[in-house]
Amino acid sequence: MDFKVQLLQRKSKIDKVIGEVFKDKNGLQKTVIEAMEYSIKAGGKRLRPVLLLEVCNILDGDIDYAMPFALAMEMIHTYSLIHDDLPAMDNDDYRRGKLTNHKVYGEGIAILAGDGLLNLAFETMLDSINNDPKLCNRGIKAMQIISKASGINGMIGGQVVDLEWEGKKIDIETLDFIHKHKTSALIEASINAGAILGGAEENQYLELQNYGRCIGLAFQIVDDILDEIGDEEKLGKKVGSDKSNEKSTYPSLYGIEKSKEIVSGLIENSLKSLEIFKEKAEFLRSLAKYLEVRDH
Amino acid sequence: MDFKVQLLQRKSKIDKVIGEVFKDKNGLQKTVIEAMEYSIKAGGKRLRPVLLLEVCNILDGDIDYAMPFALAMEMIHTYSLIHDDLPAMDNDDYRRGKLTNHKVYGEGIAILAGDGLLNLAFETMLDSINNDPKLCNRGIKAMQIISKASGINGMIGGQVVDLEWEGKKIDIETLDFIHKHKTSALIEASINAGAILGGAEENQYLELQNYGRCIGLAFQIVDDILDEIGDEEKLGKKVGSDKSNEKSTYPSLYGIEKSKEIVSGLIENSLKSLEIFKEKAEFLRSLAKYLEVRDH
Numbered sequence: 001m002d003f004k005v006q007l008l009q010r011k012s013k014i015d016k017v018i019g020e021v022f023k024d025k026n027g028l029q030k031t032v033i034e035a036m037e038y039s040i041k042a043g044g045k046r047l048r049p050v051l052l053l054e055v056c057n058i059l060d061g062d063i064d065y066a067m068p069f070a071l072a073m074e075m076i077h078t079y080s081l082i083h084d085d086l087p088a089m090d091n092d093d094y095r096r097g098k099l100t101n102h103k104v105y106g107e108g109i110a111i112l113a114g115d116g117l118l119n120l121a122f123e124t125m126l127d128s129i130n131n132d133p134k135l136c137n138r139g140i141k142a143m144q145i146i147s148k149a150s151g152i153n154g155m156i157g158g159q160v161v162d163l164e165w166e167g168k169k170i171d172i173e174t175l176d177f178i179h180k181h182k183t184s185a186l187i188e189a190s191i192n193a194g195a196i197l198g199g200a201e202e203n204q205y206l207e208l209q210n211y212g213r214c215i216g217l218a219f220q221i222v223d224d225i226l227d228e229i230g231d232e233e234k235l236g237k238k239v240g241s242d243k244s245n246e247k248s249t250y251p252s253l254y255g256i257e258k259s260k261e262i263v264s265g266l267i268e269n270s271l272k273s274l275e276i277f278k279e280k281a282e283f284l285r286s287l288a289k290y291l292e293v294r295d296h
Numbered sequence: 297m298d299f300k301v302q303l304l305q306r307k308s309k310i311d312k313v314i315g316e317v318f319k320d321k322n323g324l325q326k327t328v329i330e331a332m333e334y335s336i337k338a339g340g341k342r343l344r345p346v347l348l349l350e351v352c353n354i355l356d357g358d359i360d361y362a363m364p365f366a367l368a369m370e371m372i373h374t375y376s377l378i379h380d381d382l383p384a385m386d387n388d389d390y391r392r393g394k395l396t397n398h399k400v401y402g403e404g405i406a407i408l409a410g411d412g413l414l415n416l417a418f419e420t421m422l423d424s425i426n427n428d429p430k431l432c433n434r435g436i437k438a439m440q441i442i443s444k445a446s447g448i449n450g451m452i453g454g455q456v457v458d459l460e461w462e463g464k465k466i467d468i469e470t471l472d473f474i475h476k477h478k479t480s481a482l483i484e485a486s487i488n489a490g491a492i493l494g495g496a497e498e499n500q501y502l503e504l505q506n507y508g509r510c511i512g513l514a515f516q517i518v519d520d521i522l523d524e525i526g527d528e529e530k531l532g533k534k535v536g537s538d539k540s541n542e543k544s545t546y547p548s549l550y551g552i553e554k555s556k557e558i559v560s561g562l563i564e565n566s567l568k569s570l571e572i573f574k575e576k577a578e579f580l581r582s583l584a585k586y587l588e589v590r591d592h
Contacts, residue, residue: 028473029453031460036448083411088403107384108459111407112452115379118411119447122418126440136432144422151415152332156408157325163404164327177324 003286010053011046017067018074021124035105035113036120040078043096047219048073048186051287052194055208058280059198065135066197068128069142072121073190076150079117080159080186082110089163094237118150135197142193149189158182170248176217183223184216207273214270215288218263222291224249225259234296267292299582306349307342313363314370317420331401331409332416336374339392343515344369344482347583348490351504354576355494361431362493364424365438368417369486372446375413376455376482378406385459390533414446431493438489445485454478466544472513479519480512503569510566511584514559518587520545521555530592563588 022037049070056066085092085100086107092100102110125146129139148154158181165174191212195205226235227242228251242249250259270288274281318333345366352362381388381396382403388396398406421442425435444450454477461470487508491501522531523538524547538545546555566584570577 027449027453028470029448029456029477032448032452032456079411083407086404086407088407108382109456111379111382111384112456112459114411115375115414116448116452118414119443119452123440123443123447126436126443129436130440133433136436137429140422140425140432140436144419144426147415147419147422151419152325152328152412153323156328156412156415157323160325160328160405160408163408174324181325 003283003290006283007050007287007290010050014046014049014053014070014074015041017071021071021120031105031109032112032116035101035109036078036116038104039082039101039113040074040117042098044074044078046074048077048190051187051212051284052190052197054283054287055191055194056198058277058284059195059200059204061194061198062135065128065132065139066194068124069139069146069193069197070190072125072146073186073193075117075121075124076146076155077186079114079121080150080155082114082117084159086110089159092237096237122147138197138199142196145193145196146189149185154181154185154189158185165248167246169246172253175248175250175253179217179220183220184213187216187219188212204276207276211270211273211284211288214266214273215291218266218270218288219291221250221259221263221266222294224251225256225263226295229256231295263292299579299586302579303346303583303586306346310342310345310349310366310370311337313367317367317416327401327405328408328412331397331405332374332412334400335378335397335409336370336413338394340370340374342370344373344486347483347508347580348486348493350579350583351487351490352494354573354580355491355496355500357490357494358431361424361428361435362490364420365435365442365489365493366486368421368442369482369489371413371417371420372442372451373482375410375417376446376451378410378413380455382406385455388533392533418443434493434495438492441489441492442485445481450477450481450485454481461544463542465542468549471544471546471549475513475516479516480509483512483515484508500572503572507566507569507580507584510562510569511587514562514566514584515587517546517555517559517562518590520547521552521559522591525552527591559588 018040022033025033052070052073053063053066057063081095082101084090085095086102093103094100101113105113122143125139125143129136129143150156158178161174162178162182165178188209191208192205195208200208224242227239227249230239232239243252250262254262267288271285274285314336318329321329348366348369349359349362353359377391378397380386381391382398389399390396397409401409418439421435421439425432425439446452454474457470458474458478461474484505487504488501491504496504520538523535523545526535528535539548546558550558563584567581570581
């Protein structure tokens with residue numbers, strides 16, 4: 001089957017489950033639930049949950065048990081975008097071609113919607129763990145990986161440094177810190193949590209971890225490249241914003257061609273880590289290659 | 297021993313453990329850790345951790361195991377204050393006589409410091425669960441109670457309704473919803489989580505749950521009363537802000553005297569629930585009475 005069809009099928013399955021999470025909006029606090037739903041349903045590739053479920057799948061893990069963890073990854077990702085778009089942070093009016101959360105609901109509700117999604121991510125994982133005590137150890141370990149990746153030594157750490165260095169020239173070490181923490185941490189955590197939930201043996205875990213490190217960084221460099229030479233319509237946002245904000249990026253430090261070479265090297269490296277999984281890893285292989293050539 | 301000395305001893309023990317959490321501030325992201333530390337160390341009664349540990353204690357539970365959950369309660373409480381003080385929410389410049397987080401670090405860092413504390417609360421509880429697998433079931437259940445209480449069906453739900461009704465006349469049902477969710481939820485969760493961690497039997501759990509419900513609501517009504525007739529110096533903030541914001545409160549709906557009567561009734565009710573614990577519950581009894589007469 002064509003890779004893009006497979007990707008779409010996986011995405012649809014996740015979208016369906018997301019739709020069910022926000023069905024009940026009857027309480028006095030319904031505005032915040034609407035705001036959370038607005039942003040989590042505002043498009044998105046569902047890359048993190050797709051990765052988590054696929055890694056669990058190639059290890060013959062329990063996909064039903066893993067689904068709440070996949071949802072949690074998307075909730076955490078969405079909350080980070082809502083807070084990142086706020087006037088006090090990146091001050092963006094549009095994301096994926098739609099108004100950002102605070103432009104629709106106001107800043108106060110947007111802050112609370114972000115808080116609500118982070119909190120709900122943990123509630124969702126805990127419910128799953130509580131429902132199936134025999135997988136408790138794997139669940140706790142996966143939740144631990146996810147919580148570290150989203151915290152001050154992970155994603156939040158990256159956002160802080162990104163915020164502090166805005167508009168200033170930065171060196172490659174600082175840029176790598178931001179990329180690794182702000183973007184790659186959640187992508188890597190999706191893969192590592194999926195590996196734990198699938199019951200990976202140590203060597204399998206290490207290979208998957210390397211796959212995650214490579215595609216996580218490659219993903220962000222491609223983002224930087226697309227911001228410079230991408231198609232606004234396909235991206236659903238203005239390009240060139242990094243340049244006009246004088247943001248240091250891979251293209252600004254290395255140029256477009258060299259940046260593309262770095263991406264190719266990372267993808268190649270990621271594919272080597274999949275060799276031990278043979279034909280089972282076909283989808284993950286195609287996904288890595290797709291991340292290199294994606295246009296949005 | 298005098299109750300106030302006992303309270304101070306418990307508070308000091310918690311302050312000491314909090315001090316150790318934020319020792320390491322060497323990473324590139326150190327600003328956010330400083331900001332988190334600033335607010336969690338900016339005073340506060342440590343009511344929630346004190347309650348959690350004391351409830352666990354009267355049930356002869358493992359206090360070392362419970363400590364990270366107590367810390368988590370204080371982290372969640374602190375994050376909620378940081379976000380609540382933001383310009384887009386209550387827009388407060390001072391809290392407990394000190395500048396609020398965003399006045400010191402700016403709005404962007406304050407948002408991330410709040411996010412960081414919520415996330416760290418879960419990291420902290422998970423580390424504890426992972427360190428002692430034999431208490432895993434209790435730990436998961438306690439974390440579940442805490443996560444529900446801090447989420448959209450708990451504290452965040454209360455904040456949303458509070459924000460939406462700001463400056464409008466509200467009825468007693470809506471005010472009760474706000475009080476119950478915004479303030480009482482975390483106080484109740486501290487008690488209920490402490491009960492689970494201490495291994496409470498069902499009847500013990502139900503009595504403690506009622507104790508929590510009563511003192512949680514009483515605590516907020518006393519806050520409302522203090523905002524009207526309290527001493528600014530002792531409170532560390534301006535009084536009369538509810539009135540000037542035309543905020544509906546117990547005093548505005550019932551008057552001061554009737555509000556005080558309601559508080560007395562709640563405290564009396566809370567004390568009845570402690571009877572089965574006999575002399576072991578002496579501290580919790582004194583604490584309930586203290587909450588009624590506190591001046592800050």
